Amino acid sequence: MKEGPFFHIGRYIMWHKTIYQKSGNFAMYYRETIRQMYDIGIGSLPIVFIISIFIGAVTAQQFYYQLEGTAIPTYYIGYIVRDMMIIELAATITCLVLAGKVGSNMAAEIGGMRQKEHIDAMEIMGVNTSSFLILPKILGAVVTIPILVCIAAIVGIVGGYLASVPTGLYTEFDYVKGLRSFFNQYYVIMMFVKAFVFAYIITTVSCYQGYFVKGGSVELGQASTRAVVLSCVLLLVADYIIAVLLTSG
Amino acid sequence: MIKIENIRKSFGDVEVLKGMDFLFEQGKTNLIIGRSGAGKTVLLKILVGLFKPTEGKVWYDDRDFHAMDKDALRELRMEVGMLFQGNALFDSMTVEDNVKFPLDMFSTMSAKEKRSRVNDCLERVSLVGANDKYPSEISGGMQKRVGIARAIVYKPKYLFCDEPNSGLDPKTAITIDELIKDITVEQNITTVINTHDMNSVMEIGDNICFLDKGLIAWKGTRHEVMDSENQNLNDFIFASPFLQRLKEKAKK
Numbered sequence: 185m186k187e188g189p190f191f192h193i194g195r196y197i198m199w200h201k202t203i204y205q206k207s208g209n210f211a212m213y214y215r216e217t218i219r220q221m222y223d224i225g226i227g228s229l230p231i232v233f234i235i236s237i238f239i240g241a242v243t244a245q246q247f248y249y250q251l252e253g254t255a256i257p258t259y260y261i262g263y264i265v266r267d268m269m270i271i272e273l274a275a276t277i278t279c280l281v282l283a284g285k286v287g288s289n290m291a292a293e294i295g296g297m298r299q300k301e302h303i304d305a306m307e308i309m310g311v312n313t314s315s316f317l318i319l320p321k322i323l324g325a326v327v328t329i330p331i332l333v334c335i336a337a338i339v340g341i342v343g344g345y346l347a348s349v350p351t352g353l354y355t356e357f358d359y360v361k362g363l364r365s366f367f368n369q370y371y372v373i374m375m376f377v378k379a380f381v382f383a384y385i386i387t388t389v390s391c392y393q394g395y396f397v398k399g400g401s402v403e404l405g406q407a408s409t410r411a412v413v414l415s416c417v418l419l420l421v422a423d424y425i426i427a428v429l430l431t432s433g
Numbered sequence: 434m435i436k437i438e439n440i441r442k443s444f445g446d447v448e449v450l451k452g453m454d455f456l457f458e459q460g461k462t463n464l465i466i467g468r469s470g471a472g473k474t475v476l477l478k479i480l481v482g483l484f485k486p487t488e489g490k491v492w493y494d495d496r497d498f499h500a501m502d503k504d505a506l507r508e509l510r511m512e513v514g515m516l517f518q519g520n521a522l523f524d525s526m527t528v529e530d531n532v533k534f535p536l537d538m539f540s541t542m543s544a545k546e547k548r549s550r551v552n553d554c555l556e557r558v559s560l561v562g563a564n565d566k567y568p569s570e571i572s573g574g575m576q577k578r579v580g581i582a583r584a585i586v587y588k589p590k591y592l593f594c595d596e597p598n599s600g601l602d603p604k605t606a607i608t609i610d611e612l613i614k615d616i617t618v619e620q621n622i623t624t625v626i627n628t629h630d631m632n633s634v635m636e637i638g639d640n641i642c643f644l645d646k647g648l649i650a651w652k653g654t655r656h657e658v659m660d661s662e663n664q665n666l667n668d669f670i671f672a673s674p675f676l677q678r679l680k681e682k683a684k685k
């Protein structure tokens with residue numbers, strides 16, 4: 185039996201019907217959702233901090249170099265760093281990293297449960313495992329990942345500051361003036377839309393890879409890798425689509 | 434009571450089960466026996482609904498399993514317990530949480546009631562005081578007991594065990610067999626056990642079906658096994674030369 189891409193797309197879509205059919209006590213879903221929020225949210229804070237501080241710093245440094253000797257005033261750098269972080273880098277870079285961290289983790293966790301017959305055991309008890317195992321992860325991710333992205337944007341802007349003001353590229357006054365110029369709230373909404381969609385893609389795609397895994401540890405490793413690669417690719421495709429949709433008209 | 438009628442199952446072009454009829458009786462330990470790869474696990478998974486048969490029917494008393502709607506199925510699930518070959522204990526949970534899981538998931542009991550039910554079950558399988566241990570910290574035999582406790586915590590009417598004593602030493606294997614047998618009689622459960630262990634066959638085989646080449650090649654009780662004329666069954670049960678000599682002796 186050959187399972188082509190259309191088979192997977194079809195099954196992925198049909199699977200959503202079961203995910204949203206809750207079965208079992210609310211308290212268990214609640215507990216699991218809180219656990220996921222903690223794992224994804226708190227667990228990812230350090231990496232998000234480190235990544236975004238450097239992304240912000242590099243952006244500031246690079247643009248200073250690009251703009252040096254041009255007629256564009258240096259305070260534009262604050263403005264560029266801010267918008268780069270909010271419009272694109274915070275959501276995309278953070279989520280690409282989280283696809284690696286959270287996605288592979290979810291695929292391995294659920295795939296392991298499939299292989300150790302935990303999923304079968306729950307099904308026999310009457311648990312709708314698609315729902316009980318996946319829904320809390322989706323909820324956890326779509327709540328915490330946008331918050332992480334928001335934090336990333338702020339930390340990135342701080343990173344830009346740290347890379348330029350203490351090193352004497354330009355003054356704090358310039359940077360802050362840039363930050364406060366040409367602000368468009370719409371970009372923040374765009375950032376949250378992206379973060380939400382990316383979070384959804386990472387969780388569902390990775391859980392799909394784990395949930396339907398077959399075979400043994402080799403297949404589990406492959407599923408985990410596939411979860412990350414597919415999440416990243418789909419995330420970038422979605423990034424482009426959102427950019428087109430939200431900036432046209 | 435569980436009844437199967439003309440159960441067939443194919444994977445792709447390979448037909449693993451080729452039409453089986455059997456009656457698994459209530460209050461008895463019903464054994465499905467056969468060599469590795471004979472299709473025992475497949476048949477058990479069809480019984481509990483993890484696989485759909487290609488053809489045939491499974492009756493839970495007067496309920497046609499594969500024709501039930503979602504609500505009826507959910508109700509039936511509450512009456513079913515299963516012990517997996519690899520135990521399938523949730524390894525990030527303690528023994529107590531494992532056993533309590535079905536209650537946490539579905540019951541409306543208070544925390545206190547749940548605890549006392551869990552402790553009753555742990556006591557029944559002689560695991561008093563193991564509540565806070567993790568599955569990785571206890572022996573294979575104890576893990577089986579936890580699996581049994583979890584399977585019976587909801588007071589099932591039907592109990593399924595896939596090779597309950599594989600991987601255990603003979604002595605532990607026998608105690609597990611006896612435990613399952615006792616619980617079956619006490620609680621008047623319809624118990625179905627997969628096994629290729631000839632000790633189990635002789636000790637707890639109230640009803641036995643022997644799977645061979647995709648068919649039920651022999652049916653009977655443990656008392657009838659000795660006198661069976663089926664050559665494949667004899668080869669299977671009395672596999673070692675030692676057992677064959679014993680059988681010859683017994684006949685004389």
Ligand SMILES: Nc1ncnc2c1ncn2[C@@H]1O[C@H](COP(=O)(O)OP(=O)(O)O)[C@@H](O)[C@H]1O
Nearest residue numbers: 444449467468469470471472473474475476627
């Ligand atoms: N999911 C599956 N897909 C394809 N073939 C399977 C599947 N499960 C079991 N089989 C085949 O069915 C046969 C019986 O397997 P099984 O029931 O596991 O044997 P056992 O009696 O040892 O439990 C084997 O030949 C096995 O390869």
Ligand SMILES: [Mg+2]
Nearest residue numbers: 473474475596
């Ligand atoms: Mg088997």
